[in-house]
Every structure is written in structure tokens, then in C-alpha cells.
Amino acid sequence: MSISPLSRRGFLNGTAAVAAAATLPRFAMAASHAPLTVGFIYVGPKDDFGYNQAHAEGAAAVKLMAGVTVVEEENVAETIDVQKSMESMINFDDAKLLFPTSFGYFNPHVLETAPKHPDVRFQHAAGLWTDGMPANIGSYFGYIGMGQYLNGITAGHATKTKKIGFVAAKPIPQVLLNINSFLLGARQVDPEITCQVIFTGEWSLAVKEAEATNALADAGCDVITCHVDGPKVVMETAAGRDCFVCGYHANQSPLAPEKYLTGAEWNWAGVYTGMVQSVLDGGTIDNFVRGGLADGFIKMSPLGPAVSEAARVQFEATKADIMKGGFAAIKGPLSDNKGNVIAAAGQSFVEDDIALESMDYLVEGVIGSTS
Amino acid sequence: MRVSQTSAPAARPTLGLGLAVVARRTEAVVLPLGALLVGFAVFSVFLLLQGKSPAEFFSLVYRGGFGSAFSWQNTLSRAAPLLLAALCVALPARLGLVVIGGEGAIVLGGVGAGFAGALLGGAPAMVALPLMLICAMLIGAVWIGAVGALRHFRGVNETIASLLMAYIAIALMNHLVEGPLRDPESLNKPSTAPLEEALRVGNIPGWDVHWGLAFGVLCCVLAWVLIDKTTWGFAARIAGGNMRAAQVQGLPVGWLVVGFTALGGAFAGMAGFFEVAAVHGSANASLAGGYGYTGILIAFLARHNPLAIIPVAILLAGFEASSGLVQRRMDLPDATVLVLQGFVFMSILISETLYGRFKAFAPERWGST
Secondary structure, three states, X not given: OOOOOOXXXXXXXXXXXXXXXXXXXXXXXXHHHOOEEEEEEOOOOOOOOOHHHHHHHHHHHHHOOOOEEEEEEOOOOOOHHHHHHHHHHHHHHOOOEEEEOOHHHHHHHHHHHHHHOOOOEEEEEOOOOOOOOOOOEEEEEEOOHHHHHHHHHHHHHHOOOOEEEEEEOOOOHHHHHHHHHHHHHHHOOOOOOEEEEEEOOOOOOHHHHHHHHHHHHHOOOXXXXXXXXXXXXXXHHHHHOOXXXXXXXXXXXXXXXXXXXXXXXXXXXXXXXXXXXHHHOOOOOOOEEEEOOOOOOEEEOOOOOOOOHHHHHHHHHHHHHHHOOOOOOXXXXXXXXXXXXXXXXXXXXXXXOHHHHHOXXXXXXXXXXXX | OOOOXXXXXXXXXXXXXHHHHHHHHHHHHHHHHHHHHHHHHHXXXXXXXXXXXXXXXXXXXXXXXXXXXXXXXHHXXXXXHHXXXXXXXHHHHOOOOOOOOHHHHHHHHHHHHHHHHXXXXXXXXXXXXXXXXXXXXXXXXHHHHHHHHHHHHHOOOHHHXXXXXXXXXXXXXXXXXXXXXXXXXXXXXXXXXXOOHHHOOOEOOOOOOEOHHHHHHHHHHHHHHHHHHOHHHHHHHXXXXXXXXXXXXXXXXXXXXXXXXXXXXXXXXXXXXXXXXXXXXOOEHHHOOOHHHHHHHHHXXXXXXXXXHHHHHHHHHHHHHHHHHHHHHHOXXXXXXXXXXXXXXXXXXXXXXXXXXXXXXXXXXXXXX
């Protein structure tokens, strides 16, 4: 190495290079090794044992893929915050594929942001993409009601009081379908079983979730499940009251290993890696995607130690039925709990029936009201 | 909280009144800025304990909040509702009232605007928008004005009353948007009927920031004029200094209390109007976004001076705008920015006890030893 006289210009070039070297490597590497940046946005904490954790587990699987950089943000409100978080990922991280995962992000936030960024793909969980919406938006979801139906079968075998309980956030179609499926699953075991539901009114409100769980236990429910963002409080409270529990969103068995029967889980890892792979391959993703157990969109937690042999046999048989496709939990003759006919004898709503996505009733046997 | 320095000792005639005023104004700027820096310093220690670089943190905050046109628009979009929410705290504070329930007026104002907008479908925007705005402001004014009335006529503590009423407001909003006012088409996110495109408030031309920002700044200026330049504001400051003395002087204390709380509530209701008309397009549970609570922090940091609310709101909005970038680049949880806000808030509150303690800001004591 020779030492040359240092000119002012050379010095400036040198310092500029050092400065550039100090700031650039991360971005330069990102540019050369990661042609695709994928952004995930969660409405709550990503370790909530629930909705957000299920999505974060999917993101973690995407992280392991070659040629992909994952950026994540948690606790992003369904306000202008999420619009700006998405645009920040586009502006600062050059994200080309976004997964804003909360239902409330869809309208208006995703719908308004997507047209401004036509080269970015917005994949939204649970939204209802319809013709006429921007083509760079996709919506996807899974028939997790089937998971609650299978939960119901284990619950039907486990209950001694013939009363099972459901802690629910809001009386909206997705939640109502889960409640109804849970009871109808249990009634496959014993048609005398009833299910009491308590709505907390909020997606995440630990105090009310605990109160609701205790109230259900006080009312004699001895198997409890839920549909709130983070089932942790419900699981721990119910197990503390010596009730059996069925999980939802993610695997909650570590919270109550002895009392956990099974759980209806999202399987976003498979779904997300598939979607990211098709973008990497230059392919397209359909604007409207739905899938169930057979498609790998949902999965069941491993059966817990409290599940009896009879329960296991019926659980596996029903699961095999569902895997064949065309399964209907909602089928006639069926009335709602106010006496209105939902399905006449012979009529059924198969799992992928779009009518189920606007459900507004609780079936006969559910104790509770939608309003 | 400290509202005014009415009992400050008279400046020595030889030094002149002007110097004393300048010194006190300087104190009012230097102390909060110093407290801000102390807050940053304590937070830096916190970051170091976590093994993270404070320099990287603050450079990301700058980049995410203020470093580019996008960052500024991100920051200003978030500042818009905060300006109005902070006024809901600052105005009653001039009367010595600590009102912390502005969130309630925001959500109910938003529901009012959404409902009015749904009723006024088909009406020209020039008619419908002002009506929606008035509806939102009236609801906000009644909601927070009721807190003032409870305080003045029944002696109910306004802090507790406003906080509890905020919970009632959110429950009421949930009931309304999930029940009587629900658009049956809003399946999984119960909302009022979507506003027609003509009834949506757009962006300030050339910016990706909605008109709520301009209204927020305007309202801050108007509130400052009201407090600093009118006899009502003067009367309010007197009452804030000593309620009993104001009563003895014959000031209409009851009207002042109800009027100032109602005005603050009207501003919060306006924030709800912009959330619905400019951001959400309908009223739903997303209205409870916590702006009312951030507004408390801003008003206290601004020492309840409406003009100071503008820069403070922009600063805090900038923190929030950068929080995503901080999460993504430094792998810090989103609560990091809340921790920073907490340190700054504590630091500013502690600095309140320092007013009048530094001789440098008290010309009348310069001669003494």
C-alpha cells in the first residue's frame, strides 16, 4: 500500500465513502439479497396467545424463506395509524407485499391506501374483496368455524353438566358462526347440551373476559372456549375454575396443559409462505381466497390428556369427514334460539357458503342474544 | 397545576417591568425545554440499559417523524386530532379544572357526525358538512359541559367525572353503532352508514394531510385569543387563580366553568367530526383511538397555553409517526415510545416545581444576595 499525498478532494471523497459505508450496508444488502420486502401489521401484541400471535407465527415462517425480508409492526390502531404504517413500510423499507392482518384495517384504510400504491400488493385477512375494489388488494380467510365444531365434539364428551360456555367479543358474523359451530359440534355428542354465551363488547378487554369466564363457571358451564383477540385470560381463568378449555386462534395448551382439550388454530405459516412464494415466482394471488382444514388454512391443536378415547374416535372421524370437503355444520332442520327457521330439513350451508359470512343468529340451544 | 403568576412580587421600579416580563417568558421557555432534554437523557439511559443505541433511536425518530416530506405528512396527520383533544384539557385548565375525559366527547362527536351525515345523504356538501360539524361540536359541548355543570352546581370532582363519563361515552358509542345506528351492511365491523363521497372531508391541497390540521391550528389560535386577549379569558384566569375571590368580585363563575368546559368539549367533538368525515367515512369503534388521552399529555406539556399546544402536539405526533420505524429497525417494542412519553411527562411535571426558584429568571432578586 502506497502513501499518496492527501488532496482536499481525495479527503472529501474518502470521508464521503466512509459515511456511505457506515449507513449503506444494511440497505445495500437488502437490495442485493432480498428482492422482496414483506410487511406485517398487527392490531395487538404479537405474543398474545391469540389472533396476532397466529399471524406472527405465519410471519416467522416467511422470515425463513430465502430472498425475503420481513418487517413487522405491532399494536397498530385501526385509525390513520395503520394507513401511515403501511405507507411507512412502503417508503422506508420498499415493501412490495403487505399483510395488514386486522379486520378493521380493511375499510377504509386498505381500500384508500392501495390505489395510491399500485405496485404494492395488499393482502388483507378476513376482508371481503368484491369486484370493483382495487385489483392490488387481496382478501383471504379460513373456515375456522369447522375448528370450533371439532372443539365442540371434544367439549360434548368432556362436559358433565351438559352446559358449555363461550366468551365472545362482539355479535358479528364470524363470531356467531363460531358459537353456533361449537354448540352444534357438542350436540353431535349429546343433543341435550346447551351453550351459554357472554359478549364482552371488545376484542381485547382482559377484565371483562375474566368476569365473563367466571360468570360462565358460576352458571355451571364446565367446558369453555372463546373468540376474543387474546384467549390467554379466558384459558387461565377457566382452568383455575376447574373447567375444561378449548383453544382458539393459536395453541394455548401451555396455559392449561391438564385442562386443554384441543383448539381451533390458524395455520398462517403455510398460507403465507405459499402466497409469498407465488409473488417471488412472479405469479399472482387471487383477490378472494378462502380455505379450510383440507386446504391447510386451519389446524387443530394436539388432543390434550383429558380427551377420552370415545371423544378421540368421534373427533378423528368428523375431522376426516371435514377433510373430504363439502361438510356442513349448519344444516336442517335447524332453528335459531328465537324459534325462527334457519334451515329446513334437507337444507344445509356448506362451509364455503358465502351466506355464512353474514350470519346474524344464534342457533337453538345457545343461551344468549345477539343484541 | 400552575395557571398564572398573579402573585409574583412586583419588579423593582429601577429594573423596569419589561425586563421582568422578558425574564418570566424566558423561564417559561427554558424550563420546559430543559425538562424535555432531561426526559430524553433519562430515556437514553433506559435505552442503554436495554443494550440499544440512543443515537440510533433519536436519528430514527428524526427520520420517521421529520426527516422527509412523507414523514412530515405522517406527523401532521397524526397531530390533527391531538391539537383539538389537547384544547379540551387546556381550556378548562385555565379555570383550575383538570378534565381528562376528552375521549368521550371525541367518540360521541364522531357518532353525531356520522349519524348526521347518514341523515343528510343527498344534501349539498356546503350545507351538510357544517351541519355535521355543528352536531359533533354540540354533542361534545354538552358532554364536557355537563362535567363543568356537575362540578359547579353539585361539587362533583371534574377529573373523576370526566374520566368515568368517557367510559360511558365509549359504551354508548358501541351500543349505538352496534344497535340503533348500525348499517346492516357493516357485517364484521359494526358502523353507521358510510358517508357519501361528497360528504367526505379531503386533504389540504398539495398535502397528504386532511383539513382537520388546519382547523386544529385555527382553533388553538382562537383559544389563545380568547384566553389572552378577551375579558372572558381574563375572568377565567382570575377564577382559575382563586375561585372564591372571583366570586367575591362578582364574576359569573358558574357560566365561566360551564362555558369553558363546553368549549373544550366542542373542540373535542370537532376532532370526532374529522375522524369520521376525513378518516373513517363512518362512525365505529375505531373512534376510540386514545387521542383524548394523548391530548392530556400535550396540554400539560404545553402548560395549557393554546399556542404552545401546536408545537408540542407536532412533537408528540412525530414520536408516534416514528414509532413504527423504531420497531422495525431497532427491534424495540412499540411501547418504547410510550416509555419516552412517560419520562418526558414526569420530567415536565417535576419541572413545574422549579418555577421561581432560579434567580436568573427573577430580575427583582438580582440585586440581593
